[in-house]
Amino acid sequence: MPLYIVGLQGMTRRLQSVPVDGWAPALLVALLGVAVMIVGAACQIIQLVVSIRQRESLRDETGDPWDGRSLEWSTPSPPPAFNFARLPHVEDEEPYWSIKQRAIEGQSPEVPESYEPIEMPKNSPTGFVSAFFATVIGFALIWHIWWLAIVGLAGAYATFVVFAWRDEADYEIPAGEVERVDRARLETREAWYRRREGVA
Known part of the structure; x- marks a missing residue:
């Protein structure tokens, strides 16, 4: 945030020195922010190293x-x-x-x-296929490609029909x-x- 303020006051992105005394406090706050971010990144790296080294004792x-x-x-x-x-x-x-x-x-x-x-539903590509046809329909309607919109609608309807009338939709996990x-x-x-x- 301090850099936005001094930027609005006319500070350029790269400086060799601080030409305006009023910018120094804002730049100091920005420097402290960088230090906090470096400490945070170092803590995350340390946590990652410790977690990997002690993974057997820390495993849930x-x-x-x-x-x-x-x-x-x-x-x-x-x-x-x-x-x-x-x-x-x-x-x-x-x-x-x-x-x-x-x-x-x-x-x-x-x-x-x-x-x-326990009865469980079988995996099905229906959601993926429906999303594909919905994308086709959306693209076609945005660009006024009417024949493609009709193809997308037909594909979506066919997906619905195939999914609704399939015979084996589930499987059983044995007791x-x-x-x-x-x-x-x-x-x-x-x-x-x-x-x-x-x-x-």
Whole structure:
């Protein structure tokens, strides 16, 4: 900001000396700003080096590096495709915090006796193809290329029809796979809590 002020007062970009005494305080503030930015960049480089050197001891095993309180922190990182093996039981505003407090008190998490397979949608290029045709339509309408706009509309409609009438739109994750992933997550969390509390 100080450089904008002295620029409006007529200072050029490159100077060998400061010809106007009134510019010196603004230039000093700008110099201090540069020093702060250099210190910030140095701190970021140091943090990066320390993080790389100590990556094994700093690695998060739980998906909850910030000791979060809400449900998104209860999944591993990266989360499985199905997010939750079963619907979480929510009793208050901070459900995951309540689960962690019960674990600290020594209560084991609720583990279902049996798991169910989970239906998941298949990956689909529909969004990408629709965006392509929308771009074609927009370009054609801006430049008044009517035949191209009609082609874009026809392509968008065909994409809609193909997507709406496809037969196999989903797949099933077997119950065994869901159970394996969920039990591994629970074991990792339990071991981490025991280590944190010094029980190990």
